[in-house]
Amino acid sequence: MESLLKKWDGEEVIIRFDNLTKAWIIIAIHNTRLGIGTGGTRMKPYQNLQEALQDAMKLAEGMSYKYAVSNFPRGGAKAVIALPDKFDSTERPDLLRRYGKLVCQLGGLFETGPDVGTSPDDMDIISETGDPYIFCRTPQKGGAGDSGPATALGVFSGMQAVCEQLFNSPSLEAKRVLVQGAGSVGNPLIQLLRDAGAEVLFSDIDEAAIAHLQAKKGLKHIHPDKIFDTPCDIFAPCALGGILNKNTIPRLKCLAVAGGANNQLSEPADAERLWGRQILYAPDFAINIGGAMAIIGIETMGWSRAEADKNVTSVRQTLKHIFAIATAEGINTDVAARRIARSRLFEDQ
Ligand code: PHE
Numbered sequence: 001m002e003s004l005l006k007k008w009d010g011e012e013v014i015i016r017f018d019n020l021t022k023a024w025i026i027i028a029i030h031n032t033r034l035g036i037g038t039g040g041t042r043m044k045p046y047q048n049l050q051e052a053l054q055d056a057m058k059l060a061e062g063m064s065y066k067y068a069v070s071n072f073p074r075g076g077a078k079a080v081i082a083l084p085d086k087f088d089s090t091e092r093p094d095l096l097r098r099y100g101k102l103v104c105q106l107g108g109l110f111e112t113g114p115d116v117g118t119s120p121d122d123m124d125i126i127s128e129t130g131d132p133y134i135f136c137r138t139p140q141k142g143g144a145g146d147s148g149p150a151t152a153l154g155v156f157s158g159m160q161a162v163c164e165q166l167f168n169s170p171s172l173e174a175k176r177v178l179v180q181g182a183g184s185v186g187n188p189l190i191q192l193l194r195d196a197g198a199e200v201l202f203s204d205i206d207e208a209a210i211a212h213l214q215a216k217k218g219l220k221h222i223h224p225d226k227i228f229d230t231p232c233d234i235f236a237p238c239a240l241g242g243i244l245n246k247n248t249i250p251r252l253k254c255l256a257v258a259g260g261a262n263n264q265l266s267e268p269a270d271a272e273r274l275w276g277r278q279i280l281y282a283p284d285f286a287i288n289i290g291g292a293m294a295i296i297g298i299e300t301m302g303w304s305r306a307e308a309d310k311n312v313t314s315v316r317q318t319l320k321h322i323f324a325i326a327t328a329e330g331i332n333t334d335v336a337a338r339r340i341a342r343s344r345l346f347e348d349q
Helices: 002-006 049-069 089-105 120-130 148-167 186-195 207-217 224-229 269-276 290-300 305-312 315-329 333-345
Strands: 012-018 023-031 037-045 075-083 110-114 176-180 199-203 234-237
Touching: 002 049, 012 049, 012 089, 023 049, 023 089, 037 049, 037 120, 037 290, 049 075, 049 290, 049 333, 075 089, 075 110, 089 110, 089 120, 110 120, 110 290, 148 186, 148 234, 148 290, 148 305, 148 315, 176 186, 186 199, 186 207, 199 224, 269 333, 290 305, 315 333
Parallel strands: 037 075, 037 110, 176 199, 176 234
Antiparallel strands: 012 023, 023 075
């Protein structure tokens, strides 16, 4: 653990053990050069503290790159609440309240919103003790609600840049898009794609979600085992990270990867593997900023919902810029995007 922490290039990590539930709370602040450390709260079981810590640090780094590549005035950070194996869900609200108290004690060092495993309802509970550092409370509690639809809108705009690059036209009409994960981002993304005339395939592990989309919307479901072998124009990962790796990339039958999940690559070499196969990769941290951008804009910068939606579509320009640099310099898109971000995060200006 010590060596993990020491080789990280972030600023600081706060670790708290909640003995009542045996949960670990980790808040990783990666880089605050551009603004207040801001990132979601991920809540799920982990094998052990080390795995949770690693996830928090990597996710916090991703947030730094996310804001920097889009020139958005926030710093990279993330929280992980690592639940124990046997977690009694009746303890959840009080655990969230204790977590909120910690965020409040940090006095503005860290601001948070939802992520995998947490929702606007949870943000309401966290804000009871964590106010005023909590984004995405429900509208009834004065917040801007779920960030998923805005993330989906940003991903959709990014897909338009992908189509421009591949087909010389931003239109998604008749393009075959495979969405992995029909959750808070995947679901609204599916809707946007259908409205644009795309042919949508989806994959999920939740039986109820599958049945709903199949029956109500007539969508074709792809079994999770087949997801990497299914031919499509765009593959859109919108579930957990780490799915693009040396085993899955050789199997892909898509022209591009563009989706909302954080940390889609297992390791940096995976970007080169995709590039080598001439699969156009939209760097996850560039394409998935929509939710954070919209919510932070609405809740702290006075944006209306319409302004937020408009600003989120800047993802298309950000990606065009990344693709242009990658093509001109013969470097993969992930390297190109990181170079832009790094110049804002680390270099003297
Ligand atoms: N899950 C969001 C993300 O990864 C986190 C977030 C939401 C941060 C809303 C701030 C506000 O971008």
